[in-house]
Amino acid sequence: MGQAEGLDLPIFIILGGVLGMLLLAVAVIAFFLVYQKRLFRQQEELQQLEAAYQKELLQHTIEAQEKERQRIAADLHDSIGSMLSATRMYIHQLNGDLSTEHREHLKRETNTLIDSTITQIRTISHDLFPPQLEHLGLFPAIQTFAQRLQATNTLAVECQLPETSDLSPHQELSLYRILQELLQNTLKHAGATQVQIIFKKHPIFKMIYRDNGQGFNASAVRQLPPGQGLKNIESRSFALGALFEFKAEQGTGMSFELSLPDKKQAPLPS
Amino acid sequence: MTNEWADLITYFSTASILLPILISIFRWQQINPLQRLIAYLAGITLIGELVILIAAYQLGNNLPFIHLFTVIQFIVLSQIFKRGLVPFISSSIIQGLVLFIIGLALVDAIWLNGIYNFNSYARPLASLILISLGLAFLYKTLSELKIRSLEREPLFWITVGVLLYFSGNLIIFISTNYVKISNQALLTLWSVHAIFNIILNTTYAIALWVRPRD
Incomplete structure (x- = not known):
């Protein structure tokens, strides 16, 4: 390669330009590496938060389901259970030696109890699924x-x-x-x-x-x-x-x- | 810089391409298709370096071969980047850039600078495009956040090599035909180029050595 004609520039200016471009390239690579690690760290933190939130929601869902089951169990025991127990008691009494008036009274009470039980079951069922x-x-x-x-x-x-x-x-x-x-x-x-x-x-x-x-x-x-x-x-x-x-x-x-x-x-x- | 030191750096620069070639031969069965492409690039670079060196001593002017090497190097590097950039950048854009550089190299060789002068249009423009492809790869990596261990990614090392080599040499490529400097100063500049070449070949070697995660 021979000597070129053109701009008369000292060699150190050209070398300075070369060094500047090299430093720029190094800076870009360094910035990229640091920024990429930071982004990954942020992504991990976000994933951890998300996982914690999911866990909390799942826990809450399970608790809500248990509470619902407890409520249904209480409804069944307290109302249905007691009404059926009373109905059985009346039916047992009907089998005994009773006056006509007493028997009719017991029959009316039993029917009322059965109607109430059906209503209560319907209400519980509607609550579960309309x-x-x-x-x-x-x-x-x-x-x-x-x-x-x-x-x-x-x-x-x-x-x-x-x-x-x-x-x-x-x-x-x-x-x-x-x-x-x-x-x-x-x-x-x-x-x-x-x-x-x-x-x-x-x-x-x-x-x-x-x-x-x-x-x-x-x-x-x-x-x-x-x-x-x-x-x-x-x-x-x-x-x-x-x-x-x-x-x-x-x-x-x-x-x-x-x-x-x-x-x-x-x-x-x- | 003395001629002896300049010669030493030049020989060392030429010899430095042997490292990635040896690694690729040693690990040929284990490397992936992208790394094999890098191995072919190393092989082409070795042939190019030898031809340019022999032509400098035997013919006196090796610049016609630099015109050719510019195009071949660009084609192979752009195909390497294509594997990592598509579909982020369309394949047809990269192929279009290849055609542009081929056309520009021909125009530069025939009309602008001439084949016996340094290709100070084609080489810097090819450098800028390759730098842009490297930056595009870095941007894509940041925006997708799929690659965690970058040090195990061959294309990352190619990008580092391309950014350092072509950024560092850009001023040299542009100024070669247009700056009036002594032969000694020119020797210094091209010795600096040789150092950058060693860095580039080293990054080829690292790219061939690493084992990327699947």
Whole structure:
């Protein structure tokens, strides 16, 4: 290579340029390595938080299920059990030597007890799984529930519901339970007079719940033990794979929005 | 820098390509397809280095072979990057860049600088494109966060080598035909180039030595 014609530059300027470019390249590689490690660390921390949250939700779900079983057991024992015991006692007495009047009285009492037992069993069964939900679907069941609440004159419920839902039975049950939980919270704690329940199917499936109650500090309520409702709602929403958001401030009511990103999601085991 | 030191560095630079070649022969059965491509690059580089060295002594002017080597080196390196970048960067973009460099190299050799002068258009542009592909690989790695142990990833080491070699040499490539410096200074510059070449060949060797996680 011969001597080139052109700019007259001292060699050290060119070497300085070379060194500068080299240092730049080293800096880029070093930055990349440090930043990549930091990102991985953040990702791990996030995964740990997520795992802890999942564990907490699962624990809560199990506790809620146990509580429900205890409640059903108590209902069966305290009401059904005692009524059937009384019925057996009356039937045993009927087999004895009684006056006609006494026998008729016992027959009436036995019939009353049997009717009460049937009513109680029906109530427990409806609590476990509402028949309207099974036979008519989510929206008619919500409409019926809302009408019952309206009839008590404690709450005005406005519903905006589509004609049909394309959800699986599991999804419908989960949404119904979430709504029940929300309404229970409103009745017990909010002091509200109006509730709005809106369901939308497009562009994505969405449920919006609003009340005009006294609101609450959402982050403070999460510190309360399970049974206050929010954890139930969170765990059911999470099991659905839904995105959800509470908006609540002291004095301005509460709103809850839930959206199903993919409403054709396969049903999760209950 | 004395001629003796410059010659020593040049010979050492040429010999440094033997390390990745020996490693690839030793580990041929264990290396993956990407690493085999790196092995072919090392082989092509050895042939190129020998031809350029012999031509410098026998013919006096080895620059025509540098035109050819620029294109071949670019093609192989871009195919190596393609394996790590697709579908992040479309394969047709990389193939388009190859065609661009081939065309530019021909234009540079025939019209711009001429085949007996240094290819100060094609070589720097090829360098810039390869630097960009290396940066794109780093960006892709950061955005996907799939590769945890980068030190076991062959393409990471190729990227390090490309960034250090082509960034360091870019000023040398651009200034060779356009800066008036003494022959001694030119010797110094190309000795610096030889050092960068040793670094590049070392990263080829590391890329062939590491065992990536599946």
